[in-house]
Amino acid sequence: MKFVVVTGLSGAGKSQAMRCFEDLGYFCVDNLPPTLMCKFADACYKSQGKINKIALVIDIRGGDFFHKTFESLSELKKQGYRYDILYLEADDKTLIKRYKETRRKHPLSPNGRVVDGITEEREHLKELRENANYIINTSKLSIWQLRDKISELFGEEGQVEREISVTALSFGFKYGIPVDSDLVFDVRFLPNPYYIEELKGYSGEEKLVKDYVFSFDETNDFVDKLTDMLDFLIPKYKKEGKRQLIISIGCTGGRHRSVAISNKVYEILNHKGYKVNVQHRDIVEDVNRGVSKL
Numbered sequence: 395m396k397f398v399v400v401t402g403l404s405g406a407g408k409s410q411a412m413r414c415f416e417d418l419g420y421f422c423v424d425n426l427p428p429t430l431m432c433k434f435a436d437a438c439y440k441s442q443g444k445i446n447k448i449a450l451v452i453d454i455r456g457g458d459f460f461h462k463t464f465e466s467l468s469e470l471k472k473q474g475y476r477y478d479i480l481y482l483e484a485d486d487k488t489l490i491k492r493y494k495e496t497r498r499k500h501p502l503s504p505n506g507r508v509v510d511g512i513t514e515e516r517e518h519l520k521e522l523r524e525n526a527n528y529i530i531n532t533s534k535l536s537i538w539q540l541r542d543k544i545s546e547l548f549g550e551e552g553q554v555e556r557e558i559s560v561t562a563l564s565f566g567f568k569y570g571i572p573v574d575s576d577l578v579f580d581v582r583f584l585p586n587p588y589y590i591e592e593l594k595g596y597s598g599e600e601k602l603v604k605d606y607v608f609s610f611d612e613t614n615d616f617v618d619k620l621t622d623m624l625d626f627l628i629p630k631y632k633k634e635g636k637r638q639l640i641i642s643i644g645c646t647g648g649r650h651r652s653v654a655i656s657n658k659v660y661e662i663l664n665h666k667g668y669k670v671n672v673q674h675r676d677i678v679e680d681v682n683r684g685v686s687k688l
Contacts, residue, residue, distance in 0.1 A: 401453050402482030404500060405489045414545065425452075439475075558632040564675065565652060567644045569675075580644055584610060584612060593606055598649065598674075603653075
């Protein structure tokens with residue numbers, strides 16, 4: 395069982411670290427009283443492998459409980475549980491800046507100067523720092539650089555923590571643009587199968603409509619230009635740490651053109667090796683509002 399105790403200075407990035415551990419498949423608990431560590435470890439051990447990676451934040455917020463940390467860690471070791479201590483820190487200037495930006499109070503100096511709280515906290519955490527297996531100074535790290543370091547230290551070999559998930563989402567403008575869209579493309583400039591009597595009742599999922607939509611040069615030109623753009627954009631989004639990209643493609647009702655083109659984009663991106671799925675938000679909605687299949 396992997397067991398990581400995450401600790402360090404307030405404002406040094408423990409919350410971001412825990413989000414990374416969650417993405418790596420760890421069962422995470424923030425601000426667990428140290429006296430409960432052994433009981434918690436026992437409960438996880440008895441889960442028969444369902445919980446085999448644990449990350450706990452133990453820090454100064456524990457108040458009087460915090461002073462039992464080493465006693466609890468010693469007991470944990472006696473019971474045969476191996477653990478690593480990850481200590482996060484940053485320089486005073488960076489910590490003060492972060493506190494001013496978030497307007498939070500320091501837990502050890504709620505009514506005084508932040509710098510006084512930081513100084514006192516460093517003293518309280520001195521022994522933990524000395525016993526840490528890993529120390530990360532986050533002063534000059536972006537969120538994603540911190541995530542990379544944690545992934546390198548605690549991720550399994552070959553685990554891709556920052557793989558981006560892409561969704562090609564068709565929709566109808568008359569029902570509104572999807573609120574979670576990252577990129578929105580309007581394909582209403584293409585000829586509409588709705589006005590072809592023998593196609594009206596079908597959807598872009600079916601060959602009749604798909605063949606019609608892609609019988610126009612402008613459709614194929616659009617898809618070529620769109621996929622070229624996505625080839626450029628997706629690695630950039632991934633580099634900046636984006637985890638999910640929603641590409642919304644809309645036509646009037648979300649039943650014909652947008653569906654056919656979203657499916658095509660899915661096929662192309664899937665062939666290129668991206669983690670991609672396709673969804674059609676309004677394909678049923680348009681049927682329910684009066685379009686019936688012939």
